[in-house]
């Protein structure tokens with residue numbers, strides 16, 4: 001890949017391409033519809049954290065981070081971010097684009113002042129970027145999932161210190 005890959009916040013004229021990209025990468029429209037639905041939820045959507053990868057002016061990858069809340073037994077709520085979904089066009093996979101999108105997203109999130117990110121995903125992939133099993137912090141998923149696949153990362157030192165509980169996703173995720 002000799003042309004530079006550009007990682008940049010999406011703009012409204014990217015929305016259709018992002019939809020098609022997610023549909024192709026996942027082989028179904030659920031995640032594409034999830035992205036559209038999350039964009040409409042101003043309680044969770046952060047425009048700067050819907051990032052596209054452009055190669056020769058075409059969108060070849062996308063990643064989205066939206067707000068979630070970790071709620072503990074005392075009812076305290078702590079805002080975090082969920083990394084989901086992310087997608088790279090099949091022809092461009094395994095060339096590091098997904099990794100670049102993750103690193104870019106984590107750095108933008110940190111610059112915006114966010115303290116942590118949660119991800120449900122492959123246990124060999126996300127640790128490359130610093131994610132660790134969320135149960136290290138006694139943070140649980142709201143659904144049954146192997147603990148090795150439910151991970152978190154601190155964007156600042158002690159970003160999850162003193163925080164534990166269950167992660168609550170916005171209702172848009174229920175449809176996926």
Ligand SMILES: CC(C)(COP(=O)(O)OP(=O)(O)OC[C@H]1O[C@@H](n2cnc3c(N)ncnc32)[C@H](O)[C@@H]1OP(=O)(O)O)[C@@H](O)C(=O)NCCC(=O)NCCS
Pocket residue numbers: 025026084085086087088089092093094095096097098099100121122125
């Ligand atoms: C997951 C995805 C975005 C990774 O993009 P990518 O540009 O290929 O990522 P990279 O090139 O940085 O890394 C590829 C590596 O991730 C691994 N990987 C990532 N997610 C994986 C998953 N869900 N299952 C299996 N392997 C996965 C690949 O096997 C490969 O491993 P390696 O680095 O040890 O060789 C891409 O494969 C994709 O769009 N998949 C379909 C949609 C999807 O499952 N998204 C993730 C869930 S939200």
